[in-house]
Amino acid sequence: MHRTRVFAPAPIRAAVAAALLAPLAACSSGPSPSAPDATPTGRPAGRPVTVTVTPEGREAAPGRPVTVTASHGRLTSVTVTDAEGHRLPGKVTPGGDKWTSERRTAPGTAYTVTAVTRGEGGAAGSTKASFTTVGADKVNKVDWRPGTGTTVGVAQPISLVFDNPVRNRAEVEKQLEVTTSDGTEGSWGWIRDWSGRDRVDWRPKSYWKPGTKVTLNAALNGTDSGPDGGWFVRDYTTAFTVGARQIVEVDLDRHRLALVRDGETVRTIPVSGGTPGGDKRSWRGTAVLMAKEGTINMNSETVGLGDAYDKMVDYSMRLTWSGMYAHAAPWNARYFGNANRSSGCIGMSDADAAWFYRQVRPGDPFEITGKETKGVVDEGNGFGAWNVPWSDWKKKSALR
Known part of the structure; x- marks a missing residue:
């Protein structure tokens, strides 16, 4: 795992002690002793904050969430971005000691992690880390209906047909979010398409109500299809409106x-x-x-x-x-x-x-x-x- 120490600024001490601490302060992005939130004279600085990022390295396994933990302090914010600036959203635990991404990492992607911390003595700091996931040996693609911006009839399902087999069906289905303007009840169902390929359709319990607006967000990037299926390397989305009955x-x-x-x-x-x-x-x-x-x-x-x-x-x-x-x-x-x-x-x-x-x-x-x-x-x-x-x-x- 990648470990980076972020040091809180030391209080004003004897000249010899200051000289010894100067190289350490240069490695930290925390404030200088004159900053407003610097540790007051006479207040213990506490142990330095240690930030740990998982995964790490240049050949990290894809399909896993990113975790960032802080020891001897707390996380105030964490940002994880890929080379194109897309962020992985996530949440910090109530105690502030751990952040976990809500999305998994995608194959063949470089990520940069920026963590802002506050130490036990109250001083702020920042650390950066980076890692790269290995590429996908096999990629799974999706053909979906209906197309975005269309107006459809009341019996139109949302239908996704996959190029390769999907064995991790539960993991894939968890990434498929259907939002309707009127809370329409419906369900996904896995079937075999006429072409012989795996397919999943979402249909309402009964015909759609005219005027219903529907959005599908298929957050599949970084999801493993399972044996012989390969990885999904992009997300899919579509939005449509239901026409007359x-x-x-x-x-x-x-x-x-x-x-x-x-x-x-x-x-x-x-x-x-x-x-x-x-x-x-x-x-x-x-x-x-x-x-x-x-x-x-x-x-x-x-x-x-x-x-x-x-x-x-x-x-x-x-x-x-x-x-x-x-x-x-x-x-x-x-x-x-x-x-x-x-x-x-x-x-x-x-x-x-x-x-x-x-x-x-x-x-x-x-x-x-x-x-x-x-x-x-x-x-x-x-x-x-x-x-x-x-x-x-x-x-x-x-x-x-």
């Missing part, structure tokens, strides 16, 4: 779609869903609009349906990673409102699709019902967390 009700048995806004049906649209009896069936349950992708190429081979189709599709609105969309499907016009004959998507006319595309936003829930479906949307296939009962969802938290 829009729910898309899709009844595949009646072959219709209804846009319901604030409890009122705005418009009903005839649709055609997935063909019954095989892999072309649609999913049921609650799917969440992930993105409005516009005109895209859809190739059935990419979703395991052979060479059934390969065409450009307008007004495409993604509902799952597995390839279920709502979109314009003019080639299926004769089936709108009377039969399900798509390859799994929810198709509608060009005119209806153009209007509907303008109305919806990412985060709007699609509540899909129907007898001839291939099952409920999985929690990791898009944003399927709403298909998990609340009591079960909370159990997916690593901090339950």
Whole structure:
């Protein structure tokens, strides 16, 4: 550990004693004997303050808090900064003998510690120390949704997908702070993303209230993912606002779609869903609009349906990673409102699709019902967390 002695100024003594103490005073940043808080003549100076900083050296292990302790005195302030001037916040104990950072040290980072002390005799002093943490052998990165500054629908979760496995899930989850403007109740849940990667989503107990402002602060810098995962070397943050309460009700048995806004049906649209009896069936349950992708190429081979189709599709609105969309499907016009004959998507006319595309936003829930479906949307296939009962969802938290 790094130890630096800070000496309180000595009282005025005999010339010989002053000469002996002069070199020691030069090593201290405390005040001179003439300073206002210098020890008065005749008052014992006390033992010198000793400051200890942990970690130390040029190859310190990352992922640990910084501690600063003072012996024979107390700490009045401690500042820990990296090379870019970012501070590690921390607190001094009530007795003033120890300071501990609230954040862990990050890999490959140089830190400077400045500690201001007051000795037993009342004199102030200051000491500096520095250390450097070793770099990360492997770095874990995060892909997160929604993006900052966006306005989302009432079913939008906060979703973090990790490049590498996360074994220290509880440690990671402790660093994820969600703040809402109205105290919304919610919980993190660890799931497997459709891509096969580890993922954690935060969803409210029920749909968001319109107008809610949400902030995520993911203070992950300096957190170890665990075996094969690597270190996080940055923090992440996003802030978004919840828009109007829009729910898309899709009844595949009646072959219709209804846009319901604030409890009122705005418009009903005839649709055609997935063909019954095989892999072309649609999913049921609650799917969440992930993105409005516009005109895209859809190739059935990419979703395991052979060479059934390969065409450009307008007004495409993604509902799952597995390839279920709502979109314009003019080639299926004769089936709108009377039969399900798509390859799994929810198709509608060009005119209806153009209007509907303008109305919806990412985060709007699609509540899909129907007898001839291939099952409920999985929690990791898009944003399927709403298909998990609340009591079960909370159990997916690593901090339950």
